[in-house]
């Protein structure tokens with residue numbers, strides 16, 4: 001009986017639609033009010049099968065573990081030894097992904113360089129070119145060669161320790177970049193050779209090559225210009241990982257960077273981030289298979305990215321066959337992005353710590369994804385670098401902890417046989433057995 | 449003059465030799481024979497030397513050029529002079545697609561025609577084409593100048609920013625946000641200068657100028673169809 005109903009007819013409880021959720025309705029209202037799609041930073045926020053759906057089994061009677069802190073578990077990795085006379089030697093298999101100057105402030109780029117160098121790993125430029133801050137503070141710097149070619153210049157190319165040809169990003173396979181007018185400061189405008197204050201569209205496709213046959217020639221040109229000294233990576237979004245990896249290797253790449261849909265971006269359409277691309281978990285095995293089929297596994301390195309957060313993620317990626325990982329979003333969080341200490345200011349922007357993703361608007365309370373001098377001044381690159389170094393060290397220790405428990409004296413010795421899956425989806429994607437069974441969907445020769 | 453037979457010496461050795469030349473080299477004049485359409489010939493040069501390639505070249509000849517003058521005594525493949533920073537490239541024959549893509553500076557001269565996407569994403573380079581240019585030329589052009597003595601194909605200057613286009617002949621169609629503009633005395637003066645530098649004779653007053661209408665610079669829902 002409902003006391004508000006004069007006739008005493010029972011009411012149903014107000015019910016929210018599973019289709020038209022509050023989130024969906026707010027999207028519709030925003031679209032109706034503005035006439036433009038929603039642009040934001042970050043990666044896919046929806047839940048997708050992920051490394052969280054995998055577990056390591058650890059040692060048992062048939063496998064013995066290594067003693068923590070006593071018995072060695074190495075973490076180093078060499079990238080690009082196939083064709084380059086100066087391959088990249090890293091102490092840890094966790095690299096800093098390419099993030100554009102323009103999206104990030106100069107001091108934030110400096111902090112990434114400081115933190116990565118202190119942890120013995122590399123950092124990467126991004127759309128907009130190389131800044132002196134990051135070259136100066138990065139022991140190993142990978143120079144991105146992007147479709148927009150903003151700030152692209154052969155002097156910087158020759159200063160790079162490796163070159164990464166960007167074909168795509170996991171957040172937006174097939175999409176270009178977007179830097180809205182608000183963030184185009186004098187310095188950003190000058191580096192990109194564009195007027196101040198306009199919306200900058202970065203091309204989605206390279207201006208001077210299309211397809212795998214051209215890519216091979218482009219790689220040749222870059223090698224000739226840099227004297228075959230530095231490795232050339234090819235970065236692709238998780239879309240058709242088997243074929244993309246195959247084609248990149250055939251075109252002559254020294255390393256393949258594969259970025260899943262959880263991977264962050266500085267800014268793109270929300271619809272792109274949430275609806276295009278494959279989850280990181282789903283792209284590793286096909287890429288590794290491609291390398292194995294070509295006899296190139298461990299010769300051409302596979303660097304995996306997209307939602308890597310912890311040493312467990314690193315260990316899982318490596319167990320599935322990756323040689324290293326790259327982190328973007330996690331590195332920004334380590335620097336102080338989305339820190340609850342700025343909650344009052346996030347609230348003023350209509351959001352909350354953890355959900356802030358309007359990086360393109362340039363009003364970042366943490367002073368990282370901004371070009372505003374006052375906000376930038378909040379961020380201390382030395383402290384930021386220290387925090388990033390700490391975080392990278394912790395991830396490495398965590399991965400080593402797992403590897404030792406699996407009896408491995410190098411992270412590279414982790415293998416799919418160390419893993420089980422918690423869900424059917426994860427079992428199918430990672431091709432490891434569902435926990436407690438010896439089966440995964442698609443596995444041939446089993447009774448299930 | 450130093451002569452290199454590309455077929456005998458090989459690409460790597462040829463480029464390494466040219467890269468080894470610095471600003472004060474005495475060997476300023478080079479000739480490359482038997483190019484046979486090879487890719488990446490004389491790319492990444494960074495010295496005030498003059499290199500003449502006797503024959504046609506493949507992709508990316510003189511790519512990322514700095515300071516050097518590269519003459520192609522033949523036709524040039526895709527992406528010739530891509531990302532040129534400074535110096536000069538002269539193509540006696542025709543140029544394939546993406547000529548001077550993303551070039552930041554310097555001058556490219558084509559005595560024949562240039563194919564589609566000539567000057568795509570140009571960022572400061574000057575390109576002078578004696579013949580015609582193909583479709584989508586100067587797509588997303590940011591700055592610099594494309595001077596065409598003949599005709600331009602479809603969608604000239606599509607989505608361009610501040611690059612300027614001067615065409616003497618017909619323009620088949622203009623791309624999104626590209627419009628015809630007034631020729632002012634400074635444009636005539638510029639053309640005079642660039643044509644002289646390109647060693648091409650033409651009357652600057654016969655050209656029409658095109659450039660960005662600047663309607664797509666900041667998103668407006670009423671222009672959504674143009675994106």
Ligand SMILES: Cc1cc2nc3c(=O)[nH]c(=O)nc-3n(C[C@H](O)[C@H](O)[C@H](O)COP(=O)(O)O)c2cc1C
Pocket residue numbers: 041042043097098099100103104125126127144166168169170235259262263264265266305306307308326327328329330359369
């Ligand atoms: C702020 C920001 C800027 C980025 N800029 C670029 C870029 O310029 N070029 C690029 O290839 N990827 C860019 N990315 C993507 C990263 O390189 C990487 O693929 C991604 O961040 C990995 O996923 P994660 O963020 O989950 O670690 C950017 C990512 C972020 C978060």
